[in-house]
Amino acid sequence: MFNFLPMDDRAVSPMAGHIDAPFFADIDRRSIKPDLPLDKYLLEVAARTAAQAALAIVDGDLALPENAIVDLASWSDPHMAKLIEAFAGLGRPLADAGIWPVVEGSSAPRVSFSDLYAWPGAHTHQLTPAKLANVANAAILPPSIGEARLGRVRALAAAVSLPLSPSEDTLSYWSEAIVTHLAAKGRHSQRLWRDFYDDVVAVYAATSIPLSSLEGKRLFPDGDGKLLRATAGGLAGAPPVFHRIGKDAGRRGEGPPSPPSSLSRKFRFLSQSIEISEPSLRVFEKAGLLRRYDPLEVLNGLNGVLGSSPIDNQRREALIWAYRVWRNTGSKAVEDGLREAGLSIPCLAGWFPASDSFFSASWTTIGRTLELYLHEASPQSADANEQKGKLVCQFCELAARRIRRSTGRLVALPWRTRST
Structure with missing residues (x-):
């Protein structure tokens, strides 16, 4: 601050500019006594003048740099309260005064603290103040005003209980x-x-x-x-x-x-x-x-995904998907998951749980013997006839053929079938 001549660094201006007034200074003219009635009055007049100038720039739509209003209106402690009182005395409470510049692109060139945000300072490429102004109509203080000014505006907004940090x-x-x-x-x-x-x-x-x-x-x-x-x-x-x-x-x-x-x-x-x-x-x-x-996680929860009454197409696609998971990884964890997944297998009499079905003649040597036995015994035994229906279809006609077409080869998944 100035008292006709500059004082030393203890006489700090409350705004980003100089204040020159006939302050009552110390004998060495290094600083003022802000609690003295004269000095207090002069600071209040300076605050009112700064508020009037800021409002005049906005109301008159004067072509001045955006920093001008920020420098006039963002006073710091211990004199911040004087500026807040000055705006209130002019009938334009600082909380509602639409004087603050924003990033170009939003609907209004200047807004009040109620609508203003300060960018958190992160360096970004897509989620930027400029893009948010255009896309989300965000009213953000221009980072170009500098960290010092941003800090002063943030402090002033907090003083009127309107912090600028986005919620x-x-x-x-x-x-x-x-x-x-x-x-x-x-x-x-x-x-x-x-x-x-x-x-x-x-x-x-x-x-x-x-x-x-x-x-x-x-x-x-x-x-x-x-x-x-x-x-x-x-x-x-x-x-x-x-x-x-x-x-x-x-x-x-x-x-x-x-x-x-x-x-x-x-x-x-x-x-x-x-x-x-x-x-x-x-x-x-x-x-x-x-x-x-993680397909293993999905595999372990397959029963819940399929529900209690899946349709044939769901069973078929689940079986083919399980095969592809096994072929893609082939790990022991996947094989264990397959055994516990509760997969259903296409058999002669429909779909049955893998643990309740039997390999047929086209799958294993034992399956060939079992299928021959069940075919011969089924006319005389209802139980044999029932078990014959649980023989896995030849090369899994309902599912494995589709696997063969898509992969060019056929393998037996490591599900657990009933022993013969």
């Missing part, structure tokens, strides 16, 4: 708005989506808002471009969202096979054209928004 609901809305925008534009660039999901993680970390608050929001596009609700455990009307693993760029056929289409209502998959970086993927998984697709 949970606001961040969720912003995230969904960008996802909808990207999906509507048909953007399939892996880099673009990768950047977006990295941005989401960065912004939520910068605001200290838990990423789990995004559960249930439409955040992930599927293969058809439909936006799926983010959940790893499932919500009412929203199955879990799975992310396929084991695939490389340009090799989408690699990795565990997806569940059969007849069971697809139980599963939702992130589009294979969408890429999420490994660090961000781990964060999403930890937040319960997404889960990696």
Whole structure:
């Protein structure tokens, strides 16, 4: 501050500019005594003048740099209260005064603290203030005004009980708005989506808002471009969202096979054209928004997925899918899972649990002997006739032929059949 001549660094101006007034200074003219009536009055006049100037710039739509209003209106402690009182005395309470500049693209060039947000400071590529202004009509202070000014505006907003940090609901809305925008534009660039999901993680970390608050929001596009609700455990009307693993760029056929289409209502998959970086993927998984697709996990829960009365097509597709899972991995864990999965097998008399069926002549040597015996005994024995119906179809006419066509070979899945 100035008293005709500049004082030293103890006489700090409450605004980002100089104040020159006939203050009552110390004898050495190094600082003022702000509690003295004269100095207090002069500071109050300065605050009222700054408020009037800020309002005049806005009301007159004067072509001045956006920093001018910020510098005039963002006073710091210990004199912040004087500026708040000055705006109130002019009939324009600071909480409601639409004087603050925002990033270009939103519907209003200036807004009040009630509608204003400060960007959390994360460096982003897709979830940016400029894009949010255009897509979500977000009123965000321009980061270009600098950290010092941003800090002063934040402090002033907090003093009138209107902090500028985006809330949970606001961040969720912003995230969904960008996802909808990207999906509507048909953007399939892996880099673009990768950047977006990295941005989401960065912004939520910068605001200290838990990423789990995004559960249930439409955040992930599927293969058809439909936006799926983010959940790893499932919500009412929203199955879990799975992310396929084991695939490389340009090799989408690699990795565990997806569940059969007849069971697809139980599963939702992130589009294979969408890429999420490994660090961000781990964060999403930890937040319960997404889960990696583990066919063994699905296999272990197959009974629950099929229900108590599956149709033949569901049984057939489940059997073929189980075969492909086994062929893809061949691990002991998968073989154990197959034995416990409760798969049904197409037999001569219909579908029967694998544990209650028998290999027929076309499968094993013992099956050839058993089938011959049951055919000869069935006319004289009702039990033999019943058991004959549980012989597995020749090369699984209802399912294995389809497997043979799709893979070029036929193998026996490691399910547990009854001993003969």
